[in-house]
Amino acid sequence: MVDTLIDEMNTLPPTPQFTWASDRALSVMPAPEDHHCNDASTLPVLRTWLAKLHHTHIAGIVNLAHGYSSLTITIDPAHVDPGYLVQTIRCALQTSTPSEHIPAPQMHSIPVCYDPRYAPDLNDVAQHTQLSAAEVVHQHTIASYTVDFLGFAPGFGYLSGLPDALATPRLNTPRVRIPTGCVGIGGAHTGVYPCAMPGGWRIIGRSPICLFDSSAQHPTMLRTGDAVRFVSINADEFLRLQETPSS
Amino acid sequence: MSTITIISPGQLASVQDLGRKMQGSIGVSMSGAADAMSLRLGNRLIGNHDDAAALEMTFTGASLRCDETVRIILTGAPAPQARIMPMGTPVPMWRPFTLDASAELHIGPLTSGVRTYMCPAGGITTPTVLGSRSTHIATGLGSTTGAACAPGDHLPIGSPATNPSIETSSKHLLALIRELNRRTFRVVRSPHATTFSGEIWSQFIEKEWEISRHSDRIGTRLDGLHLSNFAANMRTDGACIGAIQVPPNGQPIVLGVDSAPTGGYPIIASVIAADMSAFAQRRPNEGIHFEEITIQQAQHVARQHEQQLDHAVSLHADAAHHATSLNGVTSIDLNADMAERGMAHIKEDVALLDHVTSINVACGQHAGDEPTARAIIQRALQQHCAIGAHPSYPDRTHFGRKQLDMSPAAIEECIHKQLLWLMRIVADEGGSLRHVKPHGALYHSAHTDSNIATAIGSAVHRVNPRLILIGGAGSRALAHWRAMRLRVASEGFADRAYEPDGTLRARTHHDALITTPSIAGKQAASIACGGEVRAHDGSRVVLTCETICIHSDTPNALAIARAVRSSLLARGVHITPIQCSHESA
Numbered sequence: 001m002v003d004t005l006i007d008e009m010n011t012l013p014p015t016p017q018f019t020w021a022s023d024r025a026l027s028v029m030p031a032p033e034d035h036h037c038n039d040a041s042t043l044p045v046l047r048t049w050l051a052k053l054h055h056t057h058i059a060g061i062v063n064l065a066h067g068y069s070s071l072t073i074t075i076d077p078a079h080v081d082p083g084y085l086v087q088t089i090r091c092a093l094q095t096s097t098p099s100e101h102i103p104a105p106q107m108h109s110i111p112v113c114y115d116p117r118y119a120p121d122l123n124d125v126a127q128h129t130q131l132s133a134a135e136v137v138h139q140h141t142i143a144s145y146t147v148d149f150l151g152f153a154p155g156f157g158y159l160s161g162l163p164d165a166l167a168t169p170r171l172n173t174p175r176v177r178i179p180t181g182c183v184g185i186g187g188a189h190t191g192v193y194p195c196a197m198p199g200g201w202r203i204i205g206r207s208p209i210c211l212f213d214s215s216a217q218h219p220t221m222l223r224t225g226d227a228v229r230f231v232s233i234n235a236d237e238f239l240r241l242q243e244t245p246s247s
Numbered sequence: 248m249s250t251i252t253i254i255s256p257g258q259l260a261s262v263q264d265l266g267r268k269m270q271g272s273i274g275v276s277m278s279g280a281a282d283a284m285s286l287r288l289g290n291r292l293i294g295n296h297d298d299a300a301a302l303e304m305t306f307t308g309a310s311l312r313c314d315e316t317v318r319i320i321l322t323g324a325p326a327p328q329a330r331i332m333p334m335g336t337p338v339p340m341w342r343p344f345t346l347d348a349s350a351e352l353h354i355g356p357l358t359s360g361v362r363t364y365m366c367p368a369g370g371i372t373t374p375t376v377l378g379s380r381s382t383h384i385a386t387g388l389g390s391t392t393g394a395a396c397a398p399g400d401h402l403p404i405g406s407p408a409t410n411p412s413i414e415t416s417s418k419h420l421l422a423l424i425r426e427l428n429r430r431t432f433r434v435v436r437s438p439h440a441t442t443f444s445g446e447i448w449s450q451f452i453e454k455e456w457e458i459s460r461h462s463d464r465i466g467t468r469l470d471g472l473h474l475s476n477f478a479a480n481m482r483t484d485g486a487c488i489g490a491i492q493v494p495p496n497g498q499p500i501v502l503g504v505d506s507a508p509t510g511g512y513p514i515i516a517s518v519i520a521a522d523m524s525a526f527a528q529r530r531p532n533e534g535i536h537f538e539e540i541t542i543q544q545a546q547h548v549a550r551q552h553e554q555q556l557d558h559a560v561s562l563h564a565d566a567a568h569h570a571t572s573l574n575g576v577t578s579i580d581l582n583a584d585m586a587e588r589g590m591a592h593i594k595e596d597v598a599l600l601d602h603v604t605s606i607n608v609a610c611g612q613h614a615g616d617e618p619t620a621r622a623i624i625q626r627a628l629q630q631h632c633a634i635g636a637h638p639s640y641p642d643r644t645h646f647g648r649k650q651l652d653m654s655p656a657a658i659e660e661c662i663h664k665q666l667l668w669l670m671r672i673v674a675d676e677g678g679s680l681r682h683v684k685p686h687g688a689l690y691h692s693a694h695t696d697s698n699i700a701t702a703i704g705s706a707v708h709r710v711n712p713r714l715i716l717i718g719g720a721g722s723r724a725l726a727h728w729r730a731m732r733l734r735v736a737s738e739g740f741a742d743r744a745y746e747p748d749g750t751l752r753a754r755t756h757h758d759a760l761i762t763t764p765s766i767a768g769k770q771a772a773s774i775a776c777g778g779e780v781r782a783h784d785g786s787r788v789v790l791t792c793e794t795i796c797i798h799s800d801t802p803n804a805l806a807i808a809r810a811v812r813s814s815l816l817a818r819g820v821h822i823t824p825i826q827c828s829h830e831s832a
Contacts, residue, residue, distance in 0.1 A: 023435055057768060064269060067485045067509055069482060072271075077520055153274050158509075214376045219275075
């Protein structure tokens with residue numbers, strides 16, 4: 001009886017709780033009273049809400065961002081009645097959405113060349129973690145990662161699942177330009193730079209594949225909720241796979 | 248199509264419009280003009296839509312030429328040495344001027360501000376990337392050449408609007424330009440503010456801060472004090488433009504237009520949306536202050552600021568009077584054709600009544616019959632919908648969609664009869680007729696044939712000269728009826744695709760009808776709030792309307808009506824029967 005009750009409670013959609021972060025930023029999170037505040041329960045709710053808001057096209061919303069604890073909705077305060085907008089968003093979030101709007105998670109194997117010529121910071125990571133370079137690569141490739149959400153840079157996935165042993169602080173002075181596809185470790189996180197840009201993560205390898213194509217129907221390879229593994233390749237394979245040298 | 252060639256970009260020049268919307272959740276920054284107010288004013292003053300792309304220049308202006316004569320306006324930070332070469336003719340700020348094909352524009356250093364916008368009439372028309380032409384400087388996203396403009400870059404220019412009518416009020420315009428010199432920026436306290444002590448908050452508000460030299464479109468660093476906080480390590484969450492982040496070293500950073508959509512540092516406060524344009528014009532070493540207001544006050548300021556912009560410069564694409572603005576609130580009418588499918592479909596018609604404010608009742612000639620008309624009129628009167636007639640060519644076989652070979656006199660008689668027929672029914676039910684909207688081929692032929700427009704106008708005038716005649720926005724019929732001293736209202740469509748010239752895409756094309764509710768909703772919002780639609784090829788069509796039509800016979804009509812209504816309400820648009828502001832006498 002109690003079990004059934006708990007099951008029912010778990011299937012109830014969480015209530016959205018709204019907070020104005022500024023005059024144009026509305027953050028929404030699952031209300032803490034009917035929700036366990038951990039990533040495993042929060043992230044799927046936020047992912048569903050994000051899909052609903054993208055699908056509903058509510059006028060007055062100009063941008064959406066996914067984070068660990070909330071979605072941040074940027075509004076145009078000059079053109080909407082904020083109170084009415086919150087009502088509209090609340091309705092949209094509490095309406096059930098056909099499942100096709102929320103894409104099923106995919107599994108990605110991302111080839112990475114850990115050859116020293118593509119891994120300027122691999123030795124620093126090895127030194128910091130007191131592992132051999134080969135052991136760093138081994139641990140990085142046996143782990144399985146989850147895309148918690150996208151942000152920071154076009155197509156960049158925040159990955160969870162980096163083995164604790166590999167955590168290494170960011171560079172003291174960020175690099176002015178990191179080439180497309182570089183794989184880095186920054187604190188307890190790892191990720192792939194989807195385009196050339198400045199950055200402060202320790203670069204331990206480089207992937208030849210393209211994670212972001214602004215002209216594609218789905219510009220990003222990674223989507224929230226997807227699973228990721230890194231597969232080690234050698235320098236020859238890197239060059240062969242690098243079909244479109246975009247940088 | 249003409250092309251601007253960059254001879255020298257100055258210190259940093261890039262193509263910017265109002266930014267890339269709805270891409271934050273894939274990690275893409277909004278970008279766009281850092282001083283959006285100067286871009287929007289420039290666009291309006293040169294006859295462009297607000298979102299047209301311009302060249303944003305930083306600290307020093309560009310030198311450029313165009314292969315054809317082009318109209319240009321410079322807005323934003325003053326460029327006192329801007330000249331047209333080789334003659335050395337000085338060019339003004341905030342006023343359009345002509346750049347001949349043989350001449351060069353040298354903009355030179357910028358003073359008392361950071362950013363100047365060069366807005367060409369027609370806008371810069373580099374390809375859009377994820378819905379915008381803006382350049383994200385750090386990744387080069389949106390730029391054809393990879394990042395900021397370089398010498399030799401070619402920027403295509405669109406065709407300018409034909410005869411835009413631009414209304415300006417120099418009083419309001421000057422006030423907005425002066426506003427760009429603001430040194431005290433209004434902020435709202437962040438929910439993270441609890442991670443800072445009360446003492447830190449007081450320091451933040453009382454301190455005179457200096458703009459750091461280490462500032463760019465991603466963020467503006469503030470010199471003066473290092474603020475300690477209790478939670479240097481926060482988890483990554485969304486971060487909006489204007490947010491003031493405090494990283495572990497305590498030096499505040501005001502997030503700019505190119506900032507990432509997510510951030511991991513605590514936010515102490517946010518500069519309000521209405522003050523960000525002026526903030527983008529503050530030079531390194533300039534002193535600034537912050538002043539706290541509430542979120543509600545800030546949102547009110549945003550609306551006031553927008554009204555001030557509309558008072559300063561508003562753009563009308565044609566002679567048609569545009570979106571009715573009563574007491575600063577945009578209002579629009581929603582209309583639907585009714586009683587076209589008999590009693591069998593009356594339920595669907597009645598359901599639509601919840602979403603529209605005017606109905607056009609079929610008068611029996613292309614469709615319709617007395618019982619259906621009566622039933623729907625009864626319900627409409629209960630719901631305070633305005634009732635109009637929907638006369639047509641007498642052709643039930645083709646549903647009035649085929650142009651018949653009738654003399655103007657015969658057309659006038661035929662319409663006159665239809666109006667009398669419907670007026671009697673409306674009167675029986677205790678109401679009165681408010682407007683007339685010709686149906687199908689008659690609606691279209693009134694645009695192409697002035698004799699037919701006259702015939703329609705005469706028929707209406709004979710039954711009641713105070714009736715409002717509805718015609719397509721931009722249609723020649725409207726001008727014709729106005730000349731006959733009739734009251735008119737211009738109409739746009741939420742559920743029909745447009746051609747680039749502003750006419751409706753013919754029903755013979757597979758994409759003539761918009762059947763996706765959310766798209767119809769967006770199109771209606773774009774008509775009501777932006778005065779424009781996207782044609783089926785993506786080009787922009789200026790469309791000023793007092794009423795928006797939702798077809799009752801479109802698949803999905805009810806869902807479309809719902810989406811249109813909620814989309815308009817969400818933008819603060821007041822949905823109300825036609826407010827006829829332009830009576831002829």
